[in-house]
Amino acid sequence: MAKARLIGDRTNKMMVQAMERRATDVRGRVFHVTLLVTLLISLFILAVLIVDVVIDSWGFLTGRPGGFLSGTMRSLSDDPKLGVHQALVGTFWIAVFVAVLAFPIGIGAAIWLEEYALKNWFTRFIELNIRNLAGVPSIVYGLLGLFLFVKSLEGLTGGKSIASAGITLAILVLPIVIITAQEAIRAVPQGLKEGAYGVGATKWTMIRSQVLPYAAPGIFTGTLLSMSRGIGEAAPLLLVGAVSGRLGSDSGFFDLSSVTAEHFMAMPVIIVEWVQNSGRDPGFAEAAAAAIVVLLVFVILMNAAAIILRNHFEKKRG
Amino acid sequence: MDTVSESVWTDRVEAATETIRTGQMEQAEPQAAPRLGQDLDRAVQSDAPDATGDAVFEVEDLNVYYGDFRAVQDATFTVYKREITAMIGPSGCGKTSVLRCFNRMNDLIPTARVEGRLDFHNVPIYDPRVDPVEVRRRIGMVFQKPNPFPKSVYDNIAFGPRVTGMAKKKSDLDDIVERSLGRSALWDEVKDRLKDSALGLSGGQQQRLCIARAIAVDPDVLLMDEPCSALDPIATTRIEDLMQEIKDDYTIVIVTHNMQQAARISNRTAFFTAQLDSTNDQRCGLLVEYDRTETIFSNPSDERTENYVTGRFG
Secondary structure: OHHHHHHHHOOHHHHHHHHHOOOOOHHHHHHHHHHHHHHHHHHHHHHHHHHHHHHHHHHHHHHOHHHHHHOEOOOOOOOOOEOOHHHHHHHHHHHHHHHHHHHHHHHHHHHHHHHHOOOOHHHHHHHHHHHHHHOOOHHHHHHHHHHHHHHHOHHHHOOOOHHHHHHHHHHHHHHHHHHHHHHHHHOOOHHHHHHHHHOOOOHHHHHHHHHHHHHHHHHHHHHHHHHHHHHOOOHHHHHOOEOOOOOOOOOOOOOHHHHOOOOEOOHHHHHHHHHHHOOOOOHHHHHHHHHHHHHHHHHHHHHHHHHHHHHHHHHHHO | OOOOOHHHHHHHHHHHHHHHHHOOHHHOOOOOHHHHOOHHHHHHHHOOHHHOOOEEEEEEEEEEEEOOEEEEEEEEEEEEOOOEEEEEOOOOOOHHHHHHHHOOHHHHOOOEEEEEEEEEOOEEOOOOOOOHHHHHHHEEEEOOOOOOOOOEHHHHHHHHHHHOOOOOOHHHHHHHHHHHHHHOOOHHHHOOOOOOEHHHOOHHHHHHHHHHHHHOOOOOEEEEEOOOOOOOHHHHHHHHHHHHHHOOOOEEEEEOOOHHHHHHHOOEEEEEEEEEEOOOOEEEEEEEEEEEHHHHHHOOOOHHHHHHHOOOOO
């Protein structure tokens, strides 16, 4: 019966009719609109947050933009020398620690897992644990930092110092660096590897000349994004000793002695601190908003660097 | 091998490995091919005097496994110098697996395992003392899908000579690049765009670039894994012409799905088929027949070969 109708359908007229009947795909439309709404919701929330922070901080930032960056911690919000300089220095050095420690170790581990490790239960177990570590709450890393770097290795790190905080955050982002680098390395086409092996390249030459250049854009994007996440963390820093009081003299950006000096400040912590202070001194709410804007700009600059690096390596990739 | 005592064998491995390393394969002691004792081989040699003693690869009872799965079962044949040897057969018959044994490319697959004898100029290339990197330098490979590196045309060709330390000076490299591109009939088309990305070339040009890249390290053998399957007929013809031109200098082993191609270009043809193993219900590659190409296509001795080459099967 169905067959008979099919044959009947094959007259020119009926085919034309069938093709001209443009039924509206209701379910497809609904799906399309739903996707758009989800995107708009997330963009809307983000926009509200940013606008709110910028409005709150407007007076502070326009009042004395340079002074806020070079000023230091003060006990009153209307102190003309109030500013985020110590926190910026702390966050800058923490970022340096993350870059110097987490990137080479993480990328190295990723190369080993993808190119050298045998695919057996042991490496699967390791990979599973790396994925789990990426989901461990940051406060747990703070505890690790407190016991290991602040207490046990005090001689090396100087106790509650930027060094302790930097190493702690490096370990915090390490699993994410490994996972993103692994994904970038896995995306290298097998044909490139075989092509390199085919003309007599050793494994090391193959990795250096094919895998790393091809995976570089992905590796850089992933690692720098994970660093932006890391430097926004406040919880672990509170545990490893970021404090508002008893800060040493305000050091310059490139004063290496500040790295192991007792006590330090970082951008996320200064925000927490000032929000807490806003109870007794409402002016600190504005100061906190201004500090958030500074941290946002810091992170945006780093992401911009990630994009520039990625484009550079993609162009080299050809 | 059974007739040779262990110590004599060891000496031979050492000598032969040394031969490979120093690149003096021409002086390798003449190989006694008839010791394979295969009727097929004797038949081949009787009407092919040009090939006597010029075995490049001797394969005996070669088995290839991927994990528990046996992909190739007991293949035995000999590849001769300065000839084009074609491997044909339906999909899943193991011809590519055999090809990838020749330059130890199967090493890259973690579960792959190779058993049996596979001698290259008298050297058992799966001996633990043989360096697979050196094997791959001597035995170049061209892949099914053109796989130029995402670098310039020049750097693609220069890659092999650079990593193997063949050429350090710029002028030597320039020489090699020009010569290799010339041999692969690509020089005139790309000489003005050596610095451009190789990814901008057409598919056929990319495949000839890959051939040029393979011969830039001056290999002894070229393995080609369906090199024309991604190309149009014109590009295919160019590659086939190219193979005819370079076969005076290289031994070529080609896997092809295209029987006409095998008939057109090869001196010898190996016909593989996939045979169902009734014990475990798996299909396993089997070498059915190996002979001069004319014989395989005009007067095959196995019915399965005849069915395949006449198009009644596969």
